[in-house]
């Protein structure tokens with residue numbers, strides 16, 4: 201299988217940092233807040249690989265650093281350390297060594313992101329179709345008719361009513377906003393997609409349909425995905441492999457089935473038990 | 477002492493009102509603007525003895541470029557006679573001894589204008605200075621100037637193009653009437669100042685240098701001669717200029733000179749009818765003169 205992403209020793213510290221930050225934080229220390237300097241070690245030493253067509257889960261409690269991982273990889277927030285290599289066909293991109301323009305190019309053309317908060321992924325002041333058009337225009341498609349066709353096809357694929365293509369997403373339901381976000385993320389057919397708590401807060405029936413959609417997309421397009429969620433049900437349904445995070449560190453990693461059936465780490469055991 | 481800095485009739489003004497240092501700074505900004513077509517060059521806009529928003533950006537450019545022997549024309553919305561144009565012209569006459577002014581486009585070496593480009597094609601020896609209220613076309617989609625600078629640097633205009641997309645969705649056409657975003661030399665998109673769409677194609681590969689001055693926003697930018705100027709559009713929804721055809725599909729003519737290929741202003745006659753007339757008064761005068769002389773010859 202082809203590797204899509206290789207992440208090594210990723211770390212992000214909010215605050216000034218000090219020589220004691222790392223030893224004073226993490227699962228053993230039972231905190232991510234350095235008592236010496238007050239910095240937040242949001243993530244430290246996070247490493248994983250992602251392969252073509254694979255969905256990797258990132259699980260853990262709120263505050264464990266899950267979002268920080270995908271934000272760094274999607275260039276929303278620069279990491280404090282570590283490396284990530286994106287394998288795109290025959291080319292390799294060392295993500296954090298690229299200049300801002302190259303990073304923006306990758307983000308617009310080769311990555312997609314769906315946020316928990318649709319406000320972050322969508323411009324609420326332009327229509328659903330316009331949101332998708334924006335991404336297509338970033339990739340230099342300049343034909344209005346073609347842009348519109350493609351926007352409609354994407355919205356149809358994500359089961360958004362075509363009669364709403366010209367409506368503002370701020371008037372949409374939460375589930376529909378997520379569908380538009382997914383359509384937008386898929387506009388350039390990216391080989392890599394990040395999904396951060398995309399179903400959190402939605403009705404269960406709405407959740408189920410969106411999760412189905414994500415699985416269908418993965419099967420159709422062979423898109424590699426990193427799925428961040430604190431919901432073990434989502435992990436079980438979507439992911440083949442997962443990493444478990446606590447206080448910014450990866451404490452367990454493996455096949456999702458194994459993690460859920462036979463968790464090794466006491467913390468994971470508690471997580472799984474509480475979700476039963 | 478600098479040869480240019482003589483005083484005017486007892487007044488302590490430097491030639492061109494601005495001190496030589498200020499002029500040099502503006503000229504440096506102009507050179508940079510020419511070297512990077514469409515790039516908004518920041519400069520230290522000076523206080524002028526009139527309110528900002530009355531063309532002080534354009535006036536500073538004019539005063540920095542003007543030399544003895546210059547022939548200056550000042551127009552406002554195509555007219556030499558509007559209060560704003562008259563005030564600016566008088567100010568230039570007062571502060572620049574040895575400089576003459578004209579209303580004839582053909583005679584002018586430097587034209588300062590608000591909201592129009594003269595109909596008569598400009599020549600390589602002429603400079604057009606346009607007054608600009610809002611220099612940055614991205615301001616409608618991005619409030620942060622720092623972010624706008626990055627977007628310009630990367631030629632990231634997708635959010636501007638989405639505006640056009642939304643326009644077509646709503647109105648079946650692009651409805652921007654003035655300040656039409658225009659890409660210069662394949663990279664920077666400029667706000668060409670509130671000229672009508674009619675004037676935009678005349679920036680493209682123009683023989684004359686066009687300079688843009690925004691006094692309040694402290695920016696200067698340029699479309700150098702023979703430079704590409706492309707209004708943003710879609711490949712299948714091309715840019716169009718104003719349509720001056722009547723209900724029957726006939727091109728309206730100027731009620732005064734009869735011209736059928738100029739930009740027309742619309743008035744209401746005393747009888748309440750719509751009347752159309754050239755917005756460029758010099759162009760209209762010239763057409764009228766020619767018509768009358770032809771009639772004279774025929775008689």
Ligand SMILES: Nc1ncnc2c1ncn2[C@@H]1O[C@H](COP(=O)(O)OP(=O)(O)O)[C@@H](O)[C@H]1O
Pocket residue numbers: 214232240241242260261262263264265266267268269
């Ligand atoms: N901008 C920020 N400034 C300071 N601390 C932050 C910032 N963003 C996140 N954090 C902290 O980093 C830690 C990890 O956050 P996050 O990655 O959002 O966790 P998760 O997604 O697992 O809930 C949390 O303690 C959070 O408070």
Ligand SMILES: [Mg+2]
Pocket residue numbers: 266267268397
């Ligand atoms: Mg989170």
Ligand SMILES: [Zn+2]
Pocket residue numbers: 217218219220221222234235236237238239
């Ligand atoms: Zn510390």
Ligand SMILES: [Zn+2]
Pocket residue numbers: 730731732733734735753754759760761763
């Ligand atoms: Zn006329």
